[in-house]
Amino acid sequence: MRDIRSRVESRSEHAPGLFSLFCSAPELVRTAAPGQFAMIGVDGRSQPYLRRAFSVADADPGSGIAEFLVKVVGAGTACLSELVPGQEVRLLAPLGNSFATDDLGASDRVAVVAGGVGVVPFPFLLRALAARGVAADLYFGGRSAADLAYRPTILPLVTGREFVSTDDGTLGERGRVTDLLDRELAGGARYRRLYACGPTPMFRTLARVLETRGVETEFSTEAPMGCGFGVCLACVLPRPGGGFLVSCKEGPILPPSAVDWSRC
Amino acid sequence: MSDLSVSLGPLRLKNPIATASGTFGYGLEFADVVALSRLGGIFTKGLSLSPHEGNAPPRICETPSGMLNAIGLQNIGIEAFVSGRLPALAAADATVFANIWGDEEEDYVEIAKALEGAPGLAGIELNISCPNVKKGGMLFGNSPDATASLVGKVRKATRAPLVVKLSPNAPDILESARAARDAGADVLSLVNTFVGMAIDPETARPRISFGTGGLSGPAIRPLAVRMVYQVKRALPDVPLWGIGGIATLSDVLEFLAVGASAVQVGTANFRDPGVSERLVDELDAYCDAKGIAASSLIGRAL
Numbered sequence: 001m002r003d004i005r006s007r008v009e010s011r012s013e014h015a016p017g018l019f020s021l022f023c024s025a026p027e028l029v030r031t032a033a034p035g036q037f038a039m040i041g042v043d044g045r046s047q048p049y050l051r052r053a054f055s056v057a058d059a060d061p062g063s064g065i066a067e068f069l070v071k072v073v074g075a076g077t078a079c080l081s082e083l084v085p086g087q088e089v090r091l092l093a094p095l096g097n098s099f100a101t102d103d104l105g106a107s108d109r110v111a112v113v114a115g116g117v118g119v120v121p122f123p124f125l126l127r128a129l130a131a132r133g134v135a136a137d138l139y140f141g142g143r144s145a146a147d148l149a150y151r152p153t154i155l156p157l158v159t160g161r162e163f164v165s166t167d168d169g170t171l172g173e174r175g176r177v178t179d180l181l182d183r184e185l186a187g188g189a190r191y192r193r194l195y196a197c198g199p200t201p202m203f204r205t206l207a208r209v210l211e212t213r214g215v216e217t218e219f220s221t222e223a224p225m226g227c228g229f230g231v232c233l234a235c236v237l238p239r240p241g242g243g244f245l246v247s248c249k250e251g252p253i254l255p256p257s258a259v260d261w262s263r264c
Numbered sequence: 265m266s267d268l269s270v271s272l273g274p275l276r277l278k279n280p281i282a283t284a285s286g287t288f289g290y291g292l293e294f295a296d297v298v299a300l301s302r303l304g305g306i307f308t309k310g311l312s313l314s315p316h317e318g319n320a321p322p323r324i325c326e327t328p329s330g331m332l333n334a335i336g337l338q339n340i341g342i343e344a345f346v347s348g349r350l351p352a353l354a355a356a357d358a359t360v361f362a363n364i365w366g367d368e369e370e371d372y373v374e375i376a377k378a379l380e381g382a383p384g385l386a387g388i389e390l391n392i393s394c395p396n397v398k399k400g401g402m403l404f405g406n407s408p409d410a411t412a413s414l415v416g417k418v419r420k421a422t423r424a425p426l427v428v429k430l431s432p433n434a435p436d437i438l439e440s441a442r443a444a445r446d447a448g449a450d451v452l453s454l455v456n457t458f459v460g461m462a463i464d465p466e467t468a469r470p471r472i473s474f475g476t477g478g479l480s481g482p483a484i485r486p487l488a489v490r491m492v493y494q495v496k497r498a499l500p501d502v503p504l505w506g507i508g509g510i511a512t513l514s515d516v517l518e519f520l521a522v523g524a525s526a527v528q529v530g531t532a533n534f535r536d537p538g539v540s541e542r543l544v545d546e547l548d549a550y551c552d553a554k555g556i557a558a559s560s561l562i563g564r565a566l
Binding site: 001002003041046047048049050051075076090092223224226227229230231232233234235236237238242243244 | 287288289293294296297317318320321322323324326328329330331333335338481482531533534535536537538
């Protein structure tokens with residue numbers, strides 16, 4: 001990991017309280033793999049005191065620019081929402097492990113399952129999969145259309161089919177994205193691997209669905225992090241059988257079986 | 265290069281900048297961003313006889329200029345530390361202090377014995393001040409009698425330099441300091457975290473699963489500075505290691521001025537992992553510009 005001095009190059013607004021920060025960070029772009037994350041901090045501010053963790057949403061080798069998708073939920077993200085182009089930020093990165101893609105090729109089909117802002121690690125992943133010729137279906141769900149405001153940005157990267165759902169039916173089918181996936185799997189859809197990121201209830205449901213369907217899966221987990229590199233021991237997830245794993249260090253990419261979702 | 269060396273009782277350190285237990289892992293986690301050999305000392309995560317799981321999440325919450333934590337002393341245990349981490353730390357030429365804790369006095373004694381003569385170990389820090397476990401920890405630090413009894417037994421069990429980390433939650437920190445010194449502590453470090461609490465206004469439940477947590481960060485610095493001052497004035501011969509919200513050079517100078525011979529950087533390591541080594545550089549430049557030795561900065565406010 002490196003503590004990289006970076007600058008906000010631009011930002012794009014997807015919806016109120018949901019925006020992308022584009023930061024110039026050639027070193028990060030060169031070294032990061034899909035699924036890894038950065039701890040973002042703003043120098044000279046004592047409030048918020050701690051940095052915040054964000055998956056690398058996308059990385060452009062040509063320009064050396066990394067994208068971070070931010071949803072404003074508290075003091076840390078509110079602080080980032082005030083950043084304007086030209087301002088300096090610090091990126092502690094790359095952190096954590098990454099999605100497995102090395103073993104995939106042109107004959108493979110995978111599914112990417114995103115719940116709301118859980119779409120965050122997937123542009124970068126979809127690019128890596130496309131480069132290997134892997135066909136990827138996107139399952140994207142949220143409570144309502146506003147949660148899917150990032151959809152127009154990610155859609156061009158989807159090489160397979162797209163399935164969209166909202167709880168209130170304002171976009172795509174009414175219902176849960178996990179139900180869409182279950183239906184497709186029951187209907188004969190075959191995936192070599194499944195990648196998922198979303199809220200804890202989605203992981204809990206998915207873990208159950210996938211256990212019955214037997215699809216190899218990687219979850220991009222999230223837990224409140226203090227440091228991002230395995231030292232503060234805040235971001236723990238319960239292991240089956242007792243004890244905790246440290247999400248930032250042993251993850252954030254984990255198989256569903258690594259976590260006791262009933263205790264989350 | 266200025267003379268940054270400082271002495272604390274039997275210890276002679278290359279500089280007064282160390283990193284606090286619980287905020288620096290086992291040191292090696294920082295090797296990408298800190299040259300471990302440049303620090304005056306590294307205090308390990310609190311070590312127990314057996315590996316310890318710690319508390320259920322959520323374990324931390326951010327507060328104004330700081331944070332509350334109730335990690336619950338999750339650690340790999342003394343054996344894994346000695347065989348798996350200490351050799352690499354020694355190879356990196358780090359000055360390592362093992363922070364140790366237990367449920368019972370005998371646990372501390374056994375750990376101290378297990379560490380006796382461990383290659384690469386500069387000393388032991390007794391944690392008698394962790395507020396986040398149900399047994400042991402702060403219970404030893406909040407009563408002068410319990411402090412004296414524990415420190416005395418560990419003192420008999422080891423020849424290693426013995427640092428005792430005091431609790432700011434004790435009814436009277438001076439009584440704790442006297443008890444630890446009289447029982448054989450070589451150095452006192454102060455302070456550990458202050459017991460605090462934060463409530464989610466919507467759910468009306470604590471933000472940390474343990475209920476209460478230890479407050480750290482710049483928010484506690486003036487309290488910590490006052491306690492170091494108070495103890496140093498009363499016990500001028502006892503070497504002190506100052507801790508509490510240190511993040512900048514001026515913070516370091518403040519603690520040295522009230523009589524700390526060295527400092528430990530804590531919560532700032534989470535926010536800014538390179539801060540400890542940078543403080544060594546900044547202290548060096550400061551002393552260089554003034555043409556002084558770092559040791560001359562100690563006790564100027566007393």
